[in-house]
Amino acid sequence: MSPLEDTWHDIILKAIRGLALDQQSLAQASGVREEKIASLLQGFRNDATLVAIAPSLGLHPRELVMVARGASHPPLTTLPKNVQRFTTQYHGMAVHSYLLWSERTQQAVAFDTGTEITPLLKKLKEHQLDLVAIFLTHAHCDHVLKLSELQAKTKAQAWIDHRELLEGTQPLLANFSFALDDQIDIKALSTPGHSPGGTTYLITGLSPLIAVVGDAIFARSAGGMPPTAYTHGLKNICQNILMLPPSTLLAPAHGPLTTIEEERLKNPFFA
Ligand SMILES: [Fe+2]
Numbered sequence: 001m002s003p004l005e006d007t008w009h010d011i012i013l014k015a016i017r018g019l020a021l022d023q024q025s026l027a028q029a030s031g032v033r034e035e036k037i038a039s040l041l042q043g044f045r046n047d048a049t050l051v052a053i054a055p056s057l058g059l060h061p062r063e064l065v066m067v068a069r070g071a072s073h074p075p076l077t078t079l080p081k082n083v084q085r086f087t088t089q090y091h092g093m094a095v096h097s098y099l100l101w102s103e104r105t106q107q108a109v110a111f112d113t114g115t116e117i118t119p120l121l122k123k124l125k126e127h128q129l130d131l132v133a134i135f136l137t138h139a140h141c142d143h144v145l146k147l148s149e150l151q152a153k154t155k156a157q158a159w160i161d162h163r164e165l166l167e168g169t170q171p172l173l174a175n176f177s178f179a180l181d182d183q184i185d186i187k188a189l190s191t192p193g194h195s196p197g198g199t200t201y202l203i204t205g206l207s208p209l210i211a212v213v214g215d216a217i218f219a220r221s222a223g224g225m226p227p228t229a230y231t232h233g234l235k236n237i238c239q240n241i242l243m244l245p246p247s248t249l250l251a252p253a254h255g256p257l258t259t260i261e262e263e264r265l266k267n268p269f270f271a
Contacts (some may be wrong), residue, residue: 193233
């Protein structure tokens with residue numbers, strides 16, 4: 001099983017940053033002694049302290065401790081056979097991008113580019129697919145590094161939110177929807193927070209539904225958000241992603257695949 005993207009330590013640091021807290025203010029808010037918080041922040045795990053500070057961080061105490069104990073992981077999930085995940089490396093970090101194609105029209109669309117496109121190009125060739133569109137979840141480097149190269153090799157058009165436009169991309173219009181064939185549609189959902197124009201792409205017409213979420217939400221965590229975007233960003237995820245049907249598959253840019261049902265119950269940020 002691929003490891004979770006974030007540890008308990010990453011999770012609390014993200015919440016502390018998002019809520020613009022520090023050691024002292026967290027001690028005051030939680031009633032936990034500052035030395036105990038300092039020790040946690042240094043990476044020394046203490047489950048009782050985690051439980052005590054979780055409510056002040058807006059985190060679910062039990063689910064946070066389950067992550068800390070390595071006892072929380074989504075079950076192994078497979079993608080439909082016309083969806084492929086590619087994992088590339090960026091400064092030692094694994095980044096996922098995805099390819100979806102229609103078996104009826106042989107047209108394909110990519111979600112992000114990752115840092116290496118050779119495996120994607122090989123897949124296109126192997127299945128004789130024509131890449132017609134590239135949908136970008138956000139403009140952070142690890143997700144878009146190969147955009148111009150992929151466009152030069154395939155002539156595919158690329159879309160991204162208007163707040164994160166890059167050379168060669170066009171802005172997603174409100175209620176953007178793209179028909180891959182007469183069954184499969186891709187709808188853009190605005191999920192800013194981790195980045196100003198963060199976008200989730202919902203693939204309908206496959207069973208189950210698939211949401212390509214970029215860095216908005218991970219299995220048992222969420223993408224880091226600045227304090228100015230934190231509360232609104234979490235709300236966006238609740239309203240635009242977690243309200244999808246429970247069986248919807250979540251395909252994040254980091255960490256394992258998961259489902260809406262799993263994250264509603266077990267993600268410390270949202271449980
Ligand atoms: Fe990102």
